[in-house]
Amino acid sequence: MSNDSQILFCFGSRPELIKLAPVYHNLKSHFNITPRLCDTGQQKDLLADLYQELDITADIRLSVMKSGQSLDQLIATLTAQLPEVIKRLHPDLVVVQGDTASAFTAAMVAGGQNVAVAHVEAGLRTYDITSPFPEEIYRQGISKIAAWHFCPTEQARLNLLKEGHPENRIFVTGNTVIDMILRQKNTSLPILAGRDGKRPYFLITLHRRESQGEPLRNTLATLMEFAITNPAYDLVMPLHPNPATSTVVQEMLGRHDNIFLIDPLPYPKFVALMSGAFAIITDSGGIQEEAPSLNVPVIVVRTKTERPEGVENGCLRLAGTERATILQELDLLIHDKAHYKSMQTAENPFGDGHAAEKIAHHLKDIAESYHT
Numbered sequence: 001m002s003n004d005s006q007i008l009f010c011f012g013s014r015p016e017l018i019k020l021a022p023v024y025h026n027l028k029s030h031f032n033i034t035p036r037l038c039d040t041g042q043q044k045d046l047l048a049d050l051y052q053e054l055d056i057t058a059d060i061r062l063s064v065m066k067s068g069q070s071l072d073q074l075i076a077t078l079t080a081q082l083p084e085v086i087k088r089l090h091p092d093l094v095v096v097q098g099d100t101a102s103a104f105t106a107a108m109v110a111g112g113q114n115v116a117v118a119h120v121e122a123g124l125r126t127y128d129i130t131s132p133f134p135e136e137i138y139r140q141g142i143s144k145i146a147a148w149h150f151c152p153t154e155q156a157r158l159n160l161l162k163e164g165h166p167e168n169r170i171f172v173t174g175n176t177v178i179d180m181i182l183r184q185k186n187t188s189l190p191i192l193a194g195r196d197g198k199r200p201y202f203l204i205t206l207h208r209r210e211s212q213g214e215p216l217r218n219t220l221a222t223l224m225e226f227a228i229t230n231p232a233y234d235l236v237m238p239l240h241p242n243p244a245t246s247t248v249v250q251e252m253l254g255r256h257d258n259i260f261l262i263d264p265l266p267y268p269k270f271v272a273l274m275s276g277a278f279a280i281i282t283d284s285g286g287i288q289e290e291a292p293s294l295n296v297p298v299i300v301v302r303t304k305t306e307r308p309e310g311v312e313n314g315c316l317r318l319a320g321t322e323r324a325t326i327l328q329e330l331d332l333l334i335h336d337k338a339h340y341k342s343m344q345t346a347e348n349p350f351g352d353g354h355a356a357e358k359i360a361h362h363l364k365d366i367a368e369s370y371h372t
């Protein structure tokens with residue numbers, strides 16, 4: 001590849017940076033290519049420490065967030081600012097990851113400037129644009145624009161083939177988050193004030209937009225009931241900075257002996273917290289992929305998942321957001337040892353830890369083919 005060839009990564013959230021970091025490091029170490037990085041600023045606070053932890057520096061940091069801003073306003077601001085970035089850097093290829101507003105807008109702007117787009121974590125689908133909302137809209141939109149698709153699983157590839165994408169533009173690589181999790185060094189568990197470290201705990205994260213309102217309240221009331229009736233277990237919950245969820249969580253789960261609400265944790269500490277958990281209750285996407293590599297069962301409090309492979313393999317259970325189904329899954333975990341063991345030992349279908357090197361290899365060839 002000629003030295004002048006340019007790859008630009010555009011991202012804005014914690015999971016995008018976590019999942020793009022292994023690709024970035026592979027391009028640098030195996031091909032001597034340093035991709036340019038444009039951080040849109042969508043989750044500025046969550047990314048602050050992450051750069052240091054991942055040994056990465058962004059070339060461009062936009063500052064697009066305003067308090068109370070809607071996703072439409074964010075997209076409008078990014079649509080106004082990104083063309084200038086792309087014109088100035090003149091990349092041969094723009095790489096986006098996943099399903100955020102930043103990824104969607106970057107793909108749209110790059111596509112509009114006739115710059116090829118490559119999509120990491122392509123082909124995840126529920127085919128319901130209300131769940132996850134608005135991520136399903138963003139990822140379907142990105143697939144329409146992208147010329148190259150890196151799928152974590154064979155199922156994701158089949159989704160894209162069914163939608164008519166050409167076979168020779170789709171690569172099954174595994175998910176880069178597995179590369180990341182397998183390379184995490186053992187970090188000691190964070191000490192939580194007032195918590196006896198010997199008690200088993202459920203780790204909880206909740207932040208999906210479509211759950212806000214009734215589904216979130218149902219889930220939280222159920223978790224409180226579980227905490228009261230099962231005092232031998234602790235519930236530990238790092239709060240997502242989105243006030244729409246954290247305010248309700250504080251109101252409904254605050255001030256209870258075996259419930260610990262904490263600030264978001266730096267990635268290595270969070271991985272340690274996942275590793276030590278009895279089980280995880282979450283609506284996060286990345287955690288559904290990571291936890292099976294740590295042999296920790298996951299209860300997904302969503303009505304749909306775009307990760308059916310995890311349910312089929314037995315590492316994830318889809319509990320929905322209703323009291324009866326959530327309690328049923330939690331009771332099974334604490335009372336049925338064979339069930340717990342089978343979840344704990346189920347194979348992780350989302351990757352083998354070599355996704356990033358495969359993607360980096362393709363990106364190098366692709367960028368070279370576009371370079372003039």
Ligand SMILES: CC(=O)N[C@@H]1[C@@H](OP(=O)(O)OP(=O)(O)OC[C@H]2O[C@@H](n3ccc(=O)[nH]c3=O)[C@H](O)[C@@H]2O)O[C@H](CO)[C@@H](O)[C@@H]1O
Nearest residue numbers: 015016097098099100132135238264265267270284285286
């Ligand atoms: C619809 C959907 O599923 N979409 C997903 C969505 O992301 P998500 O739902 O996975 O987002 P979060 O749950 O916020 O982040 C998770 C990451 O954060 C780490 N973590 C967590 C708490 C903490 O205190 N400290 C941390 O370090 C954790 O280990 C994990 O790696 O967008 C991504 C980007 O496009 C997509 O890839 C992805 O499909």
